[in-house]
Amino acid sequence: MMISMRSKYALKALAFLARSKEKETFLIAELAEAEHIPKKFLEAILLTLKSQGILASRKGPGGGYSLAKAPAAITIGSIIRTFEGDMAPVHCLSEQARGGECPECIDHATCGIRLVMTDVHQALASVLDVVTLAEMVERSDFERQKLSRQLDYSI
């Protein structure tokens, strides 16, 4: 149930963009270096995020990538779905299989696995579709502040 490196790198790059107040637009190379992501790999990831309307880009000198929406309007779920597909634990709950069954399913209507996995799917979505990129960055900042306070006390 691990998320892929793609998703992680996407989250890192997007968080970096959301955190940056000074500048709006960054080069692939800048993002790659800042977050320690293989540049060529990140390139493909950013392109995918653009195709999903999460990022915007401009070519040529002065170009680069920037967020297409406010961080508060980007859910973590929408980012992860971009790379992991809908997060259905079983095929029959996937949107691609519109109301369809798992290939190996014997009795779709009474399948206990489907019934339980529906709850799992719901639990996942209830976190990922609610938390936004903005909140993720806020929580990170909050931890940072906590740490620096602890450092102050210890001095």
Next chain:
Amino acid sequence: MMISMRSKYALKALAFLARSKEKETFLIAELAEAEHIPKKFLEAILLTLKSQGILASRKGPGGGYSLAKAPAAITIGSIIRTFEGDMAPVHCLSEQARGGECPECIDHATCGIRLVMTDVHQALASVLDVVTLAEMVERSDFERQKLSRQLDYSI
């Protein structure tokens, strides 16, 4: 985030055993045929479940597999963990990495991804560690009854 065929097959076979009142012990071949699972593949799966203390087996004539505990004492989470590992969405939340970091992590303490994924992990566990094999079968039976009632009305 899909579970593997292994996990699905395991759930199917275990549900079959939990549902069976007449008999306690079944041959691999019986389980394989009943649930449409490749026999050799199922063989390996059942062996793994045995190593986790979920199944018991006896060799030789009259042998076969049976549940090692009551269905109400087997959580769906324990079954899935057998094949998917702990269900940590990121490496740093896995038990193998005891308090460790993701290999690519820059600042573990303030990592926003980790903070959000902790919630995800929690949400997953809150379903899978609570629902048991017995409950899964009950829910399936309940759906079956609903359907047969609908059939009665329509006649």
Next chain:
DNA sequence: CACGAATCCTATTTGTTCTATGGATTATTT
């Protein structure tokens, strides 16, 4: 003890996905 029933074990195959890279192309600014 010998035989057959059944699980147990090791290895291999096959296909797919994940991670990553290289090289050529297109758009934009100066």
Next chain:
DNA sequence: AAATAATCCATAGAACAAATAGGATTCGTG
């Protein structure tokens, strides 16, 4: 035109998933 930067295309290598093959081991029974 020249430089800059994203874009597109192709593919290699590793890891993993699903399934299969073949034999080894254990157990009950005649």
